[in-house]
Amino acid sequence: MAGNVKPNEPLVTHIFTADPSAHVFEGKVYIYPSHDLDHDGTSNDNGDQYKMKDYHVLSLEAMDAPCVDHGEVLHLDDIPWASKQLWAPDAAYKNGKYYLFFPARDHDGIFRIGAATSSNPSGPFKAEKDYIPDSFSIDPAVLVDDDNRAYIYFGGLWGGQLEKWQTGKFAPDAEGPDPAEPALGPRVAELSDDMLTFKNEPKEISIVDEQGEPILAGDEDRRYFEGPWVHKYNGLYYLSYSTGTTHKIVYAVSENPDGPFEFKGTILKPVTGWTTHHSIVQFRDKWYLFYHDCSLSDGVDHKRSVKFTELKYNEDGTIQTIDPYDVQD
Ligand code: FUB
Numbered sequence: 001m002a003g004n005v006k007p008n009e010p011l012v013t014h015i016f017t018a019d020p021s022a023h024v025f026e027g028k029v030y031i032y033p034s035h036d037l038d039h040d041g042t043s044n045d046n047g048d049q050y051k052m053k054d055y056h057v058l059s060l061e062a063m064d065a066p067c068v069d070h071g072e073v074l075h076l077d078d079i080p081w082a083s084k085q086l087w088a089p090d091a092a093y094k095n096g097k098y099y100l101f102f103p104a105r106d107h108d109g110i111f112r113i114g115a116a117t118s119s120n121p122s123g124p125f126k127a128e129k130d131y132i133p134d135s136f137s138i139d140p141a142v143l144v145d146d147d148n149r150a151y152i153y154f155g156g157l158w159g160g161q162l163e164k165w166q167t168g169k170f171a172p173d174a175e176g177p178d179p180a181e182p183a184l185g186p187r188v189a190e191l192s193d194d195m196l197t198f199k200n201e202p203k204e205i206s207i208v209d210e211q212g213e214p215i216l217a218g219d220e221d222r223r224y225f226e227g228p229w230v231h232k233y234n235g236l237y238y239l240s241y242s243t244g245t246t247h248k249i250v251y252a253v254s255e256n257p258d259g260p261f262e263f264k265g266t267i268l269k270p271v272t273g274w275t276t277h278h279s280i281v282q283f284r285d286k287w288y289l290f291y292h293d294c295s296l297s298d299g300v301d302h303k304r305s306v307k308f309t310e311l312k313y314n315e316d317g318t319i320q321t322i323d324p325y326d327v328q329d
Contacts (some may be wrong), residue, residue, distance in 0.1 A: 002066045008324050010296050010305035011058055011067040018304035019088030019227070020282040020290035021141065025098070025121040030282050031058040031290060032091045033306050039238055041302075043274075047159030049302040051135025052086045055102065057122045063283065063308070072121030074116055076102060080115065083107050083132050087160075088227065088277055091121070092142040092195065094150060099195050100125045103160075105137040109111045110170055111161050113140045113154060115282065135169070141279075142191070143230045143237075145256065150195060151257050153205075155186040156226030157244060162187075168201075178252055183207070186228040186241065188258050192283065205239065206260040207252050213239050215263060220246045227277040230257065233287075234317055240267055242276050249278050249320060251292070267311070269323045274301045280311060285309040289322060 007012055015035035022029050034052050043049040044172040057070040062177045063200075077080055082104035089102035100116040101124070111136035116125035138160035143155045149184055155162045163176040163183055176184060187202035207215045225244025232239055239261045240251040245271035252261035268278060273294030281288055297303035307328065312320045 004063075005060060005067050005152075005308075006115045008307055008327055009308060011060075012069055014298060014299065015056065016303045017056070017058070017306040018275070018292045019139075019277040020292060020306040020308075021088070021229075021279045022288065022290040022308070023091055023093075023121075024281060024283055025091075025093055027120075029060040029063070029281065029288075030091065030121045031060070031087075031306060032089050032190070033058065033292075035089055035250060036303050038166040038303060042076060043301050047085075047087075050085060050159075051086060051295065051302075055089055055100065055123075055125075058306070059122060063131075063286075063288070067121065068294045070122035073118070074109055076104070076128070076145045079104065079114060079116075079127040080129050081106055081112065082127075083109070085111075086111070087111075090141045092144050092150060093121070094144055094195055095158070095193075097195075098123075098125075099142070101140040103109055103140060104131075105155070106131060111138050112136060113138075113152075128196060132197060134201065136165050137187070139227050139277075141227075141229045143232075145257060146232070149257075150191040151188055151192055151230070152198070153186050153188050153228040153239070154202075155184070155224075155228065157184065160226050162226075165316075177217040181217050182214035182221065183217040183223035185224055185259075186239075192281050203256060203258055207265055208260050209261055212260075212262075213230070220244070221248070222250060229279050231282075233282045234314065236315055236317065237261070238280070238319075240278065240280060243279075247271070247274070247276050249276055249289075253317070264318055266321045267319050269321065271324060272299050273304060275304070287313070293322070293324070 112131035
């Protein structure tokens, strides 16, 4: 039996896991990660090394309890529309059901977002026959708001294909904006009451600086790359995300779920490995950041491990920056 989990150490070591989306369901913390495969293939900027084929669900009864692996809850073979690459998922609860949202390439090689349902937070999940109509790109994150409206945030550059959707249609050769132009933002759509379709055409989120000016594409320390997560704190919406090439998790704040979001600062300094991906959750009286790094595989980018650490707010609502390798008690 696995030992109790500790902050900043892998939740599990018998499989590689990444892209953790953590939620409190039924009094426990459930973690919905990607399941990285152990292979010797090479890496490229298109992310071909991330060739995941299934999802596991993890859970914790307490932040110092053993981590339970509930096993495989969904496999690529059981998703009719998907051809490969089960990337970062998220889960949500509504209508007495649990929903797993996940990106994968369709049979034309285009990333789409699918949904699967279960009566249990630990699955198994049954995939819908087709992807969510009009969905594209990667890294879905769902916020069920206090008024029970649900919003899905998504999008990722490079291998995640967000650049290719600037006209609303897939343009295989499209590139991102010039460095002096506004950066591409993640997309948001409200989900229908049954959570299986978009209520409206996805809207691009604007991320601005303290003067209200858009963050520019060349501002790689602050511009959106991938891995959106939205949580609420003191009535405000916090959008956090990866900056990709500069390997940080940063955040921006808004009074509205669809922005504009004002850039605030860094949550997580770069971790071992190229990618960084996170979620933020309150459990009992504390807040936690779930993240991954490649320490367990000595830096192999596609063999990552999910970890957690406590996240702290300052009195003014800003978030204290975390260096996961320099943690004080
Ligand atoms: O795990 C595959 C991709 O790597 C995710 O979708 C991105 O967020 C990055 O972590």
